[in-house]
Amino acid sequence: MNTIARTDTSIVGRWWWTVDRWLLVMVASLAFFGAVLSLAASPAVAERIGLDTYHFVARQLVFLPVALMTMLGVSLLSARGVRRLALFVTVSAVILMVLTLIIGVEVKGATRWIRLGGFAIQPSEFVKPGFAVLAAWLFSQRRLDDRFPGYALATGLYLGIVALLALQPDIGMTFAVSAVWFVQFFLAGLPLMIVVVLGVALLASTVGAYFVFDHVQARVDQFLDPSSGGGYQVTRSLEALRNGGLFGRGPGEGRIKEVLPDAHADFILAVAGEEFGLIVCLVLVILFAGIVLRGISRAFQDDDLFIMLGVAGLMVQFALQAIINMASTLNMMPPKGMTLPFISYGGSSTLAMGIGMGMALALTRTRPGARRLS
Secondary structure (H helix, E strand, C coil): CCCCCCCCCCHHHHHHHHCCHHHHHHHHHHHHHHHHHHHHHHHHHHHHCCCCCCHHHHHHHHHHHHHHHHHHHHHCCCHHHHHHHHHHHHHHHHHHHHHHHHHCEEECCEEEEEEECCEEECHHHHHHHHHHHHHHHHHHHHHHCCCCCHHHHHHHHHHHHHHHHHHCCCHHHHHHHHHHHHHHHHHCCCCHHHHHHHHHHHHHHHHHHHHHCHHHHHHHHHHHCHHHCCCHHHHHHHHHHHHHCCCCCCCCCCCHHHCCCCCCCCCHHHHHHHHHHHHHHHHHHHHHHHHHHHHHHHHCCECCHHHHHHHHHHHHHHHHHHHHHHHHHCCCCCCCCCCCCCCCCCHHHHHHHHHHHHHHHHHCCCCCCCCECC
């Protein structure tokens, strides 16, 4: 029996009967798996580097509820409210990205983090959801009014963000932002010839990164030639997945977390596979696929181009991040250092995902008077 009546006109009442509850449940399920896997992977990593046993667990069990509450709060917004939030998030993130280049913290050769109030924040994580929604609005306005320079503004915003990402450098994030921009431009009605030209340009830029950035070259070389001595984490991850089999060794019985530096972050899927088996890994894949397909199907039923482009952009970046993380763990591509959404340890990534998924929930809500396309 529902405790909220359909006649309830309060903010919560209207939200409950218009939000996509299937999408909500799937995201909450991912967060639950994230909490369980944090308990499984993080203590061993913390002990190995001399921190309190539950250092990472305690922090992640704060990040996850905050991210979920943020998601719920953002999902209450109207489409106009989401646009305004996207503008605020994007501008704030871009300012912080500029400051990061000046006073940021360098980790493993990249300057992506800035310390604010005792916390290390990665601003580029927050620019992703903001850019996806803001670019969607610019593209949609151009379709409504030929005089509005939406394509030019969206492209200028994209180039500015990409330039800042390249200076950090962060090739993985650059690829994710580029994919969002490319997909939205295509859905907005970009001529096929321009699509081909941009696709070739994107491919050329990816190849160029190999010759420009030393760390990209090193990772690609290690991927193509594992015998060169690199790829330690990937090799051990594959061993863990093989050792886990279908049903895993059991909670707490895994060994990969004791030797893998990023077992709680970029390679947490290996811990899941070793301790809980490939069956649980498959459940995670199904959840990720379900979220993306559900979101896109809801968006494409709406006649509002802004909503279609916005949700498509958010879902593309969500899917790409999950695919890149899992493909890196399975040695299907060079490691990119991207977290598994709602699963891997990381405050900035988890909170940014909460904002992005909240925007998707807000935009896919059933709106009175909106026309659904059959």
